[in-house]
Amino acid sequence: MSDNQVKFLETRSMTVPLSDEITKAFILETREKKNIEDVEDERYTHVLTHSKSRFAPPISPNEIITLEFHPSGNYFAYSRVDGSLNIWRFPTGSGKFSKEVQYTYVRDCVNSERVATGLSWNPREISHLAAASNSNEILIWTHDSYKKTITKLKTLFVKSFKTKINQCLYDPTGKWLLGTTKQELLYLFNVKNEYSLDLTFNLWEKLKYQSSITSITWNNSGSYLFLGLKNGKIILLQIKQNNDILDFDLVIEIDAHRSSINNLKMDPCGRFIIAGSADGTCSVWDTTNLCSIHVITDLDAAVVSLDINDLGKILAICTGDDQIFFYDTNNFKILERSTIESLRSDAIVKFHPNRSWCLLSSKGDTLKHYIASTDDEVQYWKVKYENNLSAIRNGKTTSNTIKSTPQSTRGSSNRKVMKSRDRHSNTRRHGEIPRGTRYGND
Template identity: 60%
Template sequence: MADDLTKSFLKTTNDKKYIEDIEDERFSYFLTNQKSRFSSSVSRNEVISLEFHPAGNRIAYSRVDGSLNIWKFLSNDGRFGKNVQYTYVRNCINSEKIASDLSWNPQELDHLAAASNSNEILVWSHNDMNKTIAKLKTLVVKGSKTKINRCLYDPTGNWLLGATKQELIYLFNTQNEYELQFTFDLWETLGYQSSITSITWDNSGSNIFLGLRNGKIIVLEFSHNTENNEVKFAILLGIEAHRNSINNIRMDPCGKYLIAGSTDGTCSIWDTTTLCCVHVITELNAAIVSLDIDHLGKILSICTGDDHLHFYNIPDFKLIENINIPPLGSDAVITFHPDRSWYVLSSKGDTLQNHFSTVNDELQNWYSTYEKNLNVVRNNRQNQSGVGKPHSQPNNRNSDRHYDNNKISKDKDRHRNNGRKNDNMSRQHNRYYNE
């Protein structure tokens, strides 16, 4: 039943009346170009990084043209309508660079970190009233040729991780003015070279999972000694996971599975307690370019390079829905809302769409369906109990009272008659005795 309701919920989110265009600067440009009589082909401007704040109050995404788009939700409905504030920054880094990766600080509602494929990580504060961003910190590492292309806060917000495509991983302490706490040389520890293509923390912030270009998954254990403030990274495991580059790696919100998507067209699912592979999705016919898991840990979404969106059920990983995406010309991107099973998806012309529903997720869909079925059962029972009864019939309490009164009066008559019989018998007895 849960699987059927999940499928019903996903069909709702793909209904036209529940699809909302995100009307940012790109959408306005694309719409104007489509309506113009002198329209030409629209140049590509794909989304590079798309990130919701863990609290669900903001979403930010960067594009190839160097722009940054930030939406703040003013209500809890999660829709990109009147109850949002939109901030557009044309060149968030500078005119020559783009934000290659974004990450929100889970401890702050408006702090956003950005890597730019350089030796710097910028930390901004988003001012939604003025619709601007202000630079809080510029984190610089040694070496002008160093290119940090990924940044990621840990789940506690105490640490910010920066990683290059090559061998270096940097760890900044957010509680100590973003001081560079530790530098880890991956290649030196592994003993071989392979680029880092994807990275994620586990839900506790004690382990880091790296996806490599050679198809391996590297598990790093992170430890912090609070007494001497010492930080250590240790390689726990290296897994031969895929035959080609791992583009996407995600941790299940429930902490049960680690999911990796590769350019070889397969998706592997790993049990986090044993780090054994429990399933491999092999029916995909193209490279995986994006994937995500909803906040209940029930739905796995996968975008492939042939412009298809696949939804799989967790934990049996059976295909629920397969949807064609309008031809993009660039890699599709999908991400779920952090507090509901709605999702943001790439659309035609590198625009974005919000897919929502009348309920927040498949659990509420089950509850509303259960309530409807329960009401039907109740109504049927009431109708069956009311068949054949006259409308003027008194209620049960009055009927019982009427029955009790009749019984009492009959009992009184019976006692009265018994008394009369006893009197007659006593007279006859006295007469007999006297005679």
């Protein structure tokens, strides 16, 4: 056991500094070589075979465009530049990938001329996956993990063939499916009504100026929509429905950054939203009043990917110079920084929806899986603490174990730091824009 582990195990009550130490120790454990494994998909096999050949030409890039977990955590899917789709049924138990794990590979998931530029899982259906492909349609697939196939359930068309829908996103409740173009148009499909197109919204008409949509995310209840624009603005829209009339109401415009907002991510606990920009900074916005509460400025390049773990405690940021940073969201102090070696394309990072493990880009456009002995930092503390108690009771107390029993931490955990969902009911605390704020009631 390391000195750092002994230090936090000797603490008798849960405090913010203690929580920060536990989180850092957890991250460091996921970075240990024994806890890093390759995701052995078709790309990995190709890279491995290529690297063993003395006469093979330089390997061509094949970057991941988009990677999405199902909200249940049971599946994840990602598309590549070559037009392929990869779907994994996530293994139970230890979480290790093996040959027995169901893995589906589709060579041309849209057609031979297009690639899937946006993917989104239906939170109400375990196997339903939506895909946008920079065209006037969104495809809805169902995935069979045992037959290792996908079947098209529905094709959602918009009238104009000039329309290029490049992103799609189910809201967290599964009621709506949003499709957006790079330019001004938003399409809202009613999932419960056979995916009827209930609203076509022209953003530029509402804003009175033009700027491309670069990122999108819902709030945790699906009542508000955040848009990141190329000019650095964040736009907040609210769904309004009066009788049979459905519309987006423009709530607020925020001058957030000097350059394109490449990423938007809502905190799982609903406390804040984080924007990552091409200007090399990340801004944090309080959802109760949409005021900036922090700006991360110690990045050296554009933000290309970011994510927050399911407890809302760890923020991971990938930058254009192949660096990954881990921050503690309690104080936004850096916990760990490392280099992603031999990466030719933009890095991508994703946490599991119900674990603090993550997937991260690796050399040759492959993926690596970073895990730990426990699911998250709360369980990490519990296991280390109980192991030490067991050692004491068995009379095996050494200099590397605590000499007295800490008081129970039940109920004393810092609630701001360690908010979590009930894992048995699989429910999540939803962050709402409160009533009575300066930008209107829900």
